[in-house]
Amino acid sequence: MNNFMAVVSFTLRNKMKTKSFIVTTIIIAVILSIGVNLPYIISQFKSEGGATKVGYTLSNLPEVTEPLKTYFDTNEGTNIHLVSYPDQGSQEGNEQVLKQGIKDGEISGYILLEEDAAAGFPKVTYKSESLMESSVTRTLRTGLQAVKVDYVIKDAQLSDAQKNLLLMPVQIEAAQISVMDNTGTGKTVEQQGLAMGFVYAMIIVLFMGIFITSQLIATEITAEKSSRVMEILVTSVAPLKQMFGKITGMSLVGLLQIVVYILVFLINVSLPHNKDLLAGWNLNLGDIDPLLYVYALVFYLTGYFLYSTLCAAVGSMVSRTEDLAQAMMPITMLALAGFYIGIFGMSSPDSMLIKTASFIPFFSPFAMFLRIGLTTPAWWEIVLSLALLAAAIFVLGWISAKIYRTGVLMYGKRPTFKELRKAMKAYKV
């Protein structure tokens, strides 16, 4: 036990002392802070910028442009202001003036209208220097839609109330309910969005955490082998203790890193300006089921132990760090597959693929967590998934330990399975 703790603390201390570890942690923390504050930063810029100015030519189909200008002037929130330019006599001349307007910074774009007999409403082109200004075109479309409705129904003699009714978009709300127990009244759209966002973020954290730390374990073991310090290590401490000590130490490193990120995130979120923003969106982190946090931790740890034991076995078979990436390929593929199943499953957490994947140990940390976060799987499904995962960790850990015990003493080219079996027999493990 003493030895085990020595391995754990040595792994922990050495990893945390490396420059790369400190730098990576700081960089990710900074990116995270920026990411959290981004909505606020953007909103700051927006209010300063004011409305987008869009130019048009006075004589260009005034029966459309006049009501459009009135629409944008009367609706404050639309953030578009139409600026008129006098007619120059020719179309080229008109466009020339409008372009000059952009050049002088008076307007950021302009609209051209063209009669379109077939559609019954003019065809509108928005021209600007930027690429795909979707928010501007969307607002323009809304305005034009209103103008069009007015234009079409002006003879139908509808009341204002009827007109408003016509323009009002259809509302549809989706509420997620639980049929397992009758307590829940269903989650609101915001809560669903929050759960979705949380699950999305957690799947990325799961993947990064599991993948990066497992890779690190393999790299460290191969490095110990290639620097031959392994020969001294295996004569000082039982290989099993050494392997699991390393895995445990590294898991603490990974958890510590995640705790740092979470703290950075929480501190940023609780800054006054961000608090207001979140409140404005009706988001409250407390709305997430606390059990989901527990599940996140459980699946992180189980997933980590599953992949890290495998990586330790692979790392022990390779003698040179240059060969490691190639040997790690199958595990990399497995982890990537699990990650993509998780990401694609976001939109359809009830699909057969996700249900099946949530019982396959390599994918279940992603798939089962996704299901728990977005749907309500039966309790026995969760238990079964975790039991399978635990069994897989146990079996693979056992096999990995055997491979490790043999692999650490085999130098030269990467052994084939046949050679490995032979060596295992020879070493009597």
Next chain:
Amino acid sequence: MKPLVLEQVSKQYGEKTAVNRISLEVEAGEIYGLLGANGAGKTTTMRMVLGLIYPDAGNIFYQGRPYSQEQLSMLGYLPEERGMYPKVKISDQIIYLARLRGMNRKDADRNLKLWLEKFNISEYYNMKIEELSKGNQQKIQFIASVIHDPKILILDEAFSGLDPVNVELLKKTVKELRDGGKTILFSTHRMEHVEELCRNITIMHRSNPVIQGNLKDIKKRFPRERVIVGADQPIRGLETVSGVQRVEELENGSGYAVWIDREETAQQLLHYAMKQTVLTRFELLEPTLNEIFIRSVGESNE
């Protein structure tokens, strides 16, 4: 009770026999030499002693007891392929290795400082291995194998790659450890080290122990076949004496080395040479370990 005893120990890798029935006993305060060409089975034997590999047959006893995890703290190992963490501070990794063998941090730190002082390299305490010269890296490696004060020490090619000054320093240290009552199993290719340090040896050849026993007894078993004849004047016709097999002039021209078939031939050689000139030197040499080794191992020595 002898601290380290091997009884008829064998090891097979699949079809190939790596070590075939080796037996040896090492006493406290003794350096036991394990010699052999590359691939003769030395490293496998040492790995079995270290408990890295289990023997297929035979027994290994440490202070009369079979191998167990507890023995690990009693063993010290200097591997042939040197290896430490290149980027970890020396104090950190030596103390770590000592702790793995059951020593507490404080004792390990004290021992490390003593050893660094002994080798006159106290300033390396806070440095990294990669910053040191190769010779100093080896000293650190040596410290790593003795830091926990092991009773049994296994040194695989302890002096390879060191300059003469450092070889002397380490040799002196190994002798001190021997005199301090350690049991040392020692392998090398350098025969002069064995002649200087070891009382008993085993020469292995293709997995088999071919020559075993006390170094002096082994030398007596081999006939003395080399004569050094020293003279200021050239001596002619030495090769015509019956029984002489080969004559070589010494590099500095001060005499000849003569190989003979039997020890008696030396007397006839002496008579013959004395008739020609005044001899400054006449010596019948006992075989060097190098000659014994090459003779018993033959051309397979790479």
